[in-house]
Amino acid sequence: MTLTTSPFDDDHLHEECGVFGIFGTPDAAAHTALGLHALQHRGQEATGIVATDGEHFNAHRGLGHVGENFGADAQNTVAKLTGFAAIGHNRYATTGETAIRNVQPLFADFEFGGFALCHNGNLTNALILRQQLVRQGCIFQSTTDTETIVHLIARSRRRTVVDRLIEAMNQVDGAYALVCLSSSALIGLRDPNGVRPLILGRLGDSYIITSESCALDIIGADFVRDVEPGELLVIDGTGLKSYFPFRPAERRFCIFEYIYFARPDSLVEGISVYAARKAIGAELAKESGVEADVVVPVPDSGVPAAVGYAAAAGIPFELGIIRNHYVGRTFIQPTDQVRHLGVKLKHNANRAQLAGKRVILVDDSIVRGTTSTKIVEMVRQAGAREVHMRIASPPTTHSCFYGVDTPEREKLLAARMSVEEMARVIGVDSLAFISIDGLYRAMGEPRRDPEAIQYCDACFTGDYPIALTDRDGGNAARQLSLLAEAS
């Protein structure tokens, strides 16, 4: 099995998942495949679709990209996924546990019929619930938190699938955007704080529930509205129904979606991601201006902020670093002698634009700092006279427990040292991050309001809006399965 995350991979946080569901079209699976393709950035390790024709369910789940599982080489696969409704999922695995049994959608034959489920987010009390369920005789097949929901539904004594789902989710803590499929309905559900994104779209008579608006664009569907925090949507042959079955909570959307996760062409929570990034870049220029000859983005994620920075600062924007787009899932494994190559497989300095120049490098975030160090070294070797790094987010000091893959705290550069120390390690002449208030200003707020925090910004501040039951109960490292697949 190919490692899909390379040792030279972006030093970035990774979103765990993207979800997509559609109801009411004979092309349900084909549309889902396209939607997942547009959401590929939210998870590249595995993908799956389950479709239903009202009686049977057809599934394909596989490791790898959407195109590999549902693309030109796999035409028959989509053709076999017949049905008028379908849901799909892209997965980014947090733990290296990429076994096929963890690939979503999960599916179960309940007493009332088949049921499939996709999840973007992370449950914070899944381990405790799992222990209780195993003690009661439940057999878990996966190591995902999502399977806990499936067993809670199975054991519910409620009559309808919607009531069982509500009963199950009332026992669960965490961040989640769920898309579910029964033989007669598509169900969407967002956690009470609305940490992860979920939107509603429409294409002709079909409804779509998905993570980002770019998945609507690809199939020519219209954006209807965001699913609200705590809202449960049921779409069936009779139309769309909305429920709010949970206790209300503060709206705390993940601000990192704007910084890095979401696609720049998406609209999330009513705000253009590209515009937000440009605004952050402009704010950053105001806060931490420096004299220079060129503004150079670290491609591709630093580009919008660099465009904003350059325009605000009145300094020319130049592609001083070129990205090799052929580095996909496979890449050159250098021999020992050429292992120092590192970052060059993916990036190359555009020497003619850097030599002799004072360069402002703009990137979206710094996690471990490894890539930044190599990029700066490469820019200096290309002849840059000065290198100033500007980061379009505050220092990332805390781990995320709500569905984002973050290293343990001690591996976060900003959790271990001051900005000055970081500048020394990375090798820049100056380093600046946007301030937390600057970030909120760029988002259109006057400032971060500590009394009524507008976003989830726990990775910058440690203010976790949802209880971390499993972590605080000391279960984080518990063995989830005794079985390892040899291949």
Added chain:
Amino acid sequence: MTLTTSPFDDDHLHEECGVFGIFGTPDAAAHTALGLHALQHRGQEATGIVATDGEHFNAHRGLGHVGENFGADAQNTVAKLTGFAAIGHNRYATTGETAIRNVQPLFADFEFGGFALCHNGNLTNALILRQQLVRQGCIFQSTTDTETIVHLIARSRRRTVVDRLIEAMNQVDGAYALVCLSSSALIGLRDPNGVRPLILGRLGDSYIITSESCALDIIGADFVRDVEPGELLVIDGTGLKSYFPFRPAERRFCIFEYIYFARPDSLVEGISVYAARKAIGAELAKESGVEADVVVPVPDSGVPAAVGYAAAAGIPFELGIIRNHYVGRTFIQPTDQVRHLGVKLKHNANRAQLAGKRVILVDDSIVRGTTSTKIVEMVRQAGAREVHMRIASPPTTHSCFYGVDTPEREKLLAARMSVEEMARVIGVDSLAFISIDGLYRAMGEPRRDPEAIQYCDACFTGDYPIALTDRDGGNAARQLSLLAEAS
């Protein structure tokens, strides 16, 4: 996916499974792979091994032959299956449901730890139990009857895994030879009637529990004894313990194991399979002698009976039909124009031994009669003057519900017509089957004793020793899963 059963495949009944377990050697998985290789004839569609090191379990399960999954091309697979104990399984799927989720050993993380299980046989009340369990919130992952056992264990309130297993098996009807693996013990278990074979072997300090003695020979292990009907064996670090936790029942070993299923070099229930087949052939010659020039076996399964027949009748034994041993899992798919080839892909007449001769063809059984018809036609085209067919089993008139893949009754030739009609359809000058009493005589009995039937011979007589609960409850066609995998 390649079809592993071809349209030209032997017109034979098929055993569903072979099992193997070993405890107490660092090479547990390698020995298991070899044992499964020796048991390949008991199941060719899928295979799997689970090994344990006392804490973790390592597994590989795959479609295809043992050599494809654990052979030279898969060296690393065996190497990853570390542990001092292992169990393995070869599967012949009855229903075309060859999905990977059905491949054994099944594994579950129970409250008390990991547990793996292999099964040869068939439970006759699995569907009714399954319905009850689903109603209680159990989620089934496979469509096999074996998973029912896993859930019964999970829900047992007993303290030890052995007690839980006993409680589970006391709720179950059917024929079974089970081999199970916990983190500290290998467990073998045979149904109270002893329908399916299970033996105990020893290699140095290690014990082995497996289906046939040929799996001991391949690793140089010694045969110790048969596991007794209703016996439960527990092998752990303290040695071997034997229990008889079920109500005693009549010993009714499957007589078809001698006729076709078992390998000729195996000893089952203390009798040499090859010797039994020769004795059946000799008895057949006595019962249904006919003047002829040559005795010709239908290769390969008809050979031992033909050797016995020829010796008893004093007629020369000749290889009048040659088998092409390169027809393995893949084979030539003829175009429409050459589709009439049929049996010739696998067999060819040895014309020089047949032309002008009176030929006695010896085969082990007739199921649908399709292959027999083609073989006879080929022998006649090769110039045989007379063709007399002698069958080393009584007419197969009833389906098996104890772990053997039989067609529905209406497809069994002998269920639809008399021996005379069969002779006409197949195109022979004479046709004779061994009598049921002749068969028992060949097995060393004076005759079949209707008061105390010595074997399970239900496929010939319809005398089913174990209740057929599901069948009689009308559940045979129930939908076992709403989910189909698209690839």
Added chain:
Amino acid sequence: MTLTTSPFDDDHLHEECGVFGIFGTPDAAAHTALGLHALQHRGQEATGIVATDGEHFNAHRGLGHVGENFGADAQNTVAKLTGFAAIGHNRYATTGETAIRNVQPLFADFEFGGFALCHNGNLTNALILRQQLVRQGCIFQSTTDTETIVHLIARSRRRTVVDRLIEAMNQVDGAYALVCLSSSALIGLRDPNGVRPLILGRLGDSYIITSESCALDIIGADFVRDVEPGELLVIDGTGLKSYFPFRPAERRFCIFEYIYFARPDSLVEGISVYAARKAIGAELAKESGVEADVVVPVPDSGVPAAVGYAAAAGIPFELGIIRNHYVGRTFIQPTDQVRHLGVKLKHNANRAQLAGKRVILVDDSIVRGTTSTKIVEMVRQAGAREVHMRIASPPTTHSCFYGVDTPEREKLLAARMSVEEMARVIGVDSLAFISIDGLYRAMGEPRRDPEAIQYCDACFTGDYPIALTDRDGGNAARQLSLLAEAS
């Protein structure tokens, strides 16, 4: 076999090949694999490496990308390519003939030893030479023009491999950059007009000959100089020797390398590709300015020209179109119902930056015009008020015969209609191409000098610098091989 060119692929001309050779390092093959990875943009259909240890030659050639053939999944492949010298090749097939026998490097066992050869370019009298050679008893194995060179070498009576190569190349017309490997030398050769690029680099004691400087950067090698038109370089244990064995000719480097083929971070013929593209954009803004709100590149190839245009015009540069970088070799094959998707698999409008705006779209060239039409439609659906298209090259009116895959003339939009008609077809409010003199000005020339044309610009002007012998002899469509591989 996967189609590597999709129906939605860029409507672009395609370079046929990239070449790389290195001499004098134990890591020759690993460095070559990295160099080819950096040159992936010059050919994505097949790739190959031949290395030598001074006696034997080791080869791997395969369809697909460099990473697929020499990346992480193919570690052993590179390890087997032992030797102190190696050459490699990326191929873009012009005709759909992607058979493995055409994948370079070609190799032959000559009387004097082994010899391998890679070619970027196209011979214009290869078919006539081939006919003569076949008549003399030569057996061709491939359908490539490159094999003609191999047979000319084999039949030469000269003593040394260099003399034989020179004799062979003196019989050949066309554009070529060759890299060859004998058991003791690396040889580089560029055609007398210098149409295709070839450069010399150095890494420690090793010399490198390759197509572009980005292939030096990836292995940390230094750029030494361009190989001169008509120059033959021999690198062996004694160092570097330079020969000029051909009649001198006008320098006519392919100007399209600057417009589209070469990587923006490469330096070719002493000029930064990125800087050239920006200068073209700036010149275009001067020639064809228009009032607008935003300058939007068609990503990725239009970006540098758009940066230049925006800066020169003083109009904001915005990423109004987002490219999905996960569209690699495989992609979603829509069903009939969703086939209208077209361009959206690869691009999406950044609606927030386009709605209500007057947009200048900047692209590098228009070939058939199919993609442009879809992009413009997408930009208009996103709400753009006006759409003005500016093209960073003159109208492409003629086919290339020097190693670039161009459609037949009648499929070139600019060969069939005026700029006004093109604007109507594409659906823009205005359309302008840079003038041919403007293009030369951007390249630092006062203008195109018809008396001493500085570049090969045949695709814009029809001025072909090298005789088109095969084409004029009417052989273009001749059947090159009677054999088709069924898989």
Added chain:
Amino acid sequence: MTLTTSPFDDDHLHEECGVFGIFGTPDAAAHTALGLHALQHRGQEATGIVATDGEHFNAHRGLGHVGENFGADAQNTVAKLTGFAAIGHNRYATTGETAIRNVQPLFADFEFGGFALCHNGNLTNALILRQQLVRQGCIFQSTTDTETIVHLIARSRRRTVVDRLIEAMNQVDGAYALVCLSSSALIGLRDPNGVRPLILGRLGDSYIITSESCALDIIGADFVRDVEPGELLVIDGTGLKSYFPFRPAERRFCIFEYIYFARPDSLVEGISVYAARKAIGAELAKESGVEADVVVPVPDSGVPAAVGYAAAAGIPFELGIIRNHYVGRTFIQPTDQVRHLGVKLKHNANRAQLAGKRVILVDDSIVRGTTSTKIVEMVRQAGAREVHMRIASPPTTHSCFYGVDTPEREKLLAARMSVEEMARVIGVDSLAFISIDGLYRAMGEPRRDPEAIQYCDACFTGDYPIALTDRDGGNAARQLSLLAEAS
């Protein structure tokens, strides 16, 4: 790539090839695939088919078995091989050089059109001819002797393909059965001594030329006659023509074809292979009778001789050794600890038939003696009281140079020691080979006539009927190619 010959493989000589050609049916390729399947025993490493529709040629050549390349998983492959005539080849590689470039049929585009060629046999002056051709500028693509023929045809100045082929073959020494395909004719050719088999068959209006009659049986074709030594057959739209273009020579058919190579159901040179083997067994019983309880064949190749021996000796024939037919191309690779298993992967003792018995083991030949030693050890461990080995061929003392893979002389057990010494090494109570005259008697001759030797028996006698030019010229070990494929 899987090794297709295993370390535990039969200790046998190996035929190098089987050939098949058919002319005059729209199903030419499908019939060829079936014919090759019937000839699988003549070569298992690679296979190929070339078909022609009168203008183009379609080919598939691949490593592995016929079923893997043209079977159910490769349906499309056969469908693409359209044409009214086809030839095909199974290859057993002698040297480990299993590269795809050596897989036949070879094909060349000659001046007069396409031409494909298959060869069973070996040329004894191919290396000397190859050196001359390379000196003249020929480029060899393979390391096979067969390619020499292709270049000789290419350089011939004769007008027709038949005349060119005759001119080419007049320069060649060796044993050969050729089947060739031009766009309008199927050509068959057998060397003047007739060492290798070649027969003519007919199916409706189509003619077939192939190695053995079993390839006719599988498609229902009739045997017409053997192709005569030195005969060249041309089959085209006008029918069948026969030529004898070579100087006449002694008929010296390979007697080992009867002993081991040919399939028992084939008729070669007018004699039933099965009947010949039985006659050899009977003769062996007469020459070297011994008191014993059972005659046991080493399966499968020893079976016919054992049947003959048992009948002649009046001792019961028993299957005392059972072969596991699931050992195909892949097999279990034991770990170090279980490597002593050796022969048991393939064979198992049928203990019940051996214990306490005096056993006559019958095998066809002894090459290195390794397998025999292990078989005897296994039979003794099963309790045999005495073990007498009888071999149905004289001692194999010389290498074959006519198309059979033999070890170097020093590895042939019988070349190194006496029969008594061999008996000690193998561990038998007695060992006897059939005498050379006994072998000829079994073939129906009064004795071997030293004045007019009736067969090629060089492997037993060292009497080589065809000059060994390359060997005597000392070229046997010459490097045939400087290129190795890394995968």
